[in-house]
Amino acid sequence: MSQPFKVVIPARYASTRLPGKPLLDIAGLPMIAHVCARASEAGAEEIIVATDDGRILQTVQDLGFTAVMTRADHQSGTERIAEVARQCGWADGTVIVNLQGDEPLIPPGYIRDVATALASQHQAGIATLAAAVIGPEEIFNPNAVKVVLDQHGYALYFSRAPIPWERGSFASTGGIPSGKMPYLRHIGMYAYTVAFLQRYCLWPASVLETVESLEQLRILWQGEKVRVQVVAQTPPASVDTPEDLLRVGRILSGAGV
Template identity: 35%
Template sequence: MRLIAGKPMIQWVYERTAQCSQLSRVIVATDNQRIIDCVHQIGGEAVLSEGEFETGSDRIAGVAEQLGLSDDTIILNVQGDQPLIHPQSLSALVDKFIDNKDKANEMATLGYALPFKEAQSSSIVKMVIDYQQYALYFSRSIIPYGRDEQPKYLLSHLGVYIYSFGFLKRFRQLESGYLENLEKLEQLRVLENGYKIQVMMSEYNSPEVDVDEDIENIEQLIE
């Protein structure tokens, strides 16, 4: 609800997500009535989630059940702290996921190559991937570690996921693992249980808002 350049952050996220032409419906899933009211004021759709949820993906699964969605419904999860998420990156991710839906990618996400000096904060999640662009690991620490020289870039993880509702129901049934609880990263539950996450590199960064200082940085980028 914090204002960014005169608009609540959730409005930025909603409006930019709605510019992704492949989406047939954009819904804000929240447990907060103030957010519901805000989204309704801008003509958007929002659903008040029922129950307690450990992660955003768990909440989305709960709301999908409330809405009675079918298992083959493809769900794009854009986290609410992504005011600069780029519609073109979302469209590219949707296309890639649909094109590869018969392969072993139950889930896909976005990454961005961030200069090493800009990726130090633990609030920026880093990741490493294999040659086929599947995620090997996500961490708040610097990965990979350069023993003899530091890398010029680190792959930062953008807070976007795509999956079918059928897989999302499976995700909810999985126990949260040691790594997920340690790093507080929900995507590690997927890797710990042997599932794959495909990574698509984005041309556009989407810095998150975690602390007050981030809002000032976002406003400078908007300007």
């Protein structure tokens, strides 16, 4: 039997580029409906949308899914999920997958993969995903976060910089990797135990995460491990712009890209 897991979907109404993003129509349904459907297809034992807006709450409930109101002053989706865990009284060992509310194309298998990666080991309280980097342009793209792993599949470091730096190859080729080792791009989906989640929310921001603007570096700064499961490919991009909305709409309506 596979490891039971819950999915919590943080969903805020405010968005600079796309106000009311969770409620925007994609192929005849609000975006949050598609995200909830992906979680259901993944086999989650419980799916909760965590919001601070009554319009999102009502829409999710009308769709037949569960939503809870959370405080409006949370600084991150992680803090919002921690509040849900406290509200629901979930046990310390409960596995929660943090599924972003703007990822209607996320493969359901990836949701299961990150939950399984966490449950199949005992050294880390958090797991995440990565996929192979396609080429030099992605390696040097600061918006594509890279991760380096140890031999057991735990993160050594996350960075916006091209890591590892191939001293000889990059110097002689201008940035083309030698192929001696795979470059990995971090996929920002997380699974964590309730115990880890509550502990994480007590930690102050670290210098590393401030410099790189990468929240996951807080974990490594504290000396804790992050389990990383490598998957076949980077999933389709999330919905951040009006152009993204049109692209995803075409895909979900069967019209292609």
